[in-house]
């Protein structure tokens with residue numbers, strides 16, 4: 338199976354958990370887009386849901402395919418969020434934000450009763466940190482915030498390049514108007530400690546560690562899709 342087929346497989350398995358009338362958080366990224374395609378097809382057969390998109394990109398894609406959308410202002414409580422991840426560990430702690438949507442993704446996941454992660458086996462790790470951790474920061478005071486992030490990480494024994502995410506020749510700007518620092522710490526043995534440490538840095542808007550948010554992952558590999566349930 339090629340990479341796209343695996344994403345479709347995971348998305349299809351997650352779609353089985355979507356019920357008529359659900360208020361859905363709809364993730365961002367290439368795997369989430371496969372979910373939107375399948376969701377739209379199921380809706381053409383009669384399924385009725387309302388979705389809250391986790392990014393402008395997902396919103397545009399949903400509109401293109403006719404998936405009805407609402408906002409957290411109108412619908413502040415959701416039944417289920419289905420989203421991709423950049424990596425996940427055996428406890429279903431995640432790193433997200435490779436596509437820059439981590440802030441809205443986290444707000445939407447936190448507003449949902451359940452979160453299902455859809456991924457292929459390449460995203461599975463024993464310890465988070467192989468994928469550089471995206472940290473969303475306010476553009477004001479960028480250098481000072483970057484320095485404080487490095488110091489916060491160093492206090493936990495973490496080090497490595499922290500780089501400003503760029504598009505061609507300008508900083509990448511998130512849907513919220515912020516920048517992203519990608520922190521290559523290599524290994525994050527205590528994600529909870531890093532999470533609270535990063536949250537204490539003024540200028541850090543959010544980070545891509547999703548802890549205790551996902552209840553389930555459907556992970557597609559050569560032998561089909563397997564389900565992982567979180568213990569929390």
Ligand SMILES: O=C[C@H](O)[C@H](O)[C@H](O)COP(=O)(O)O
Pocket residue numbers: 364365366367368369420421422423432433434435436437438439442
């Ligand atoms: O900001 C982007 C999101 O966190 C994505 O869910 C994540 O990057 C995974 O994307 P993909 O399914 O394209 O690998």
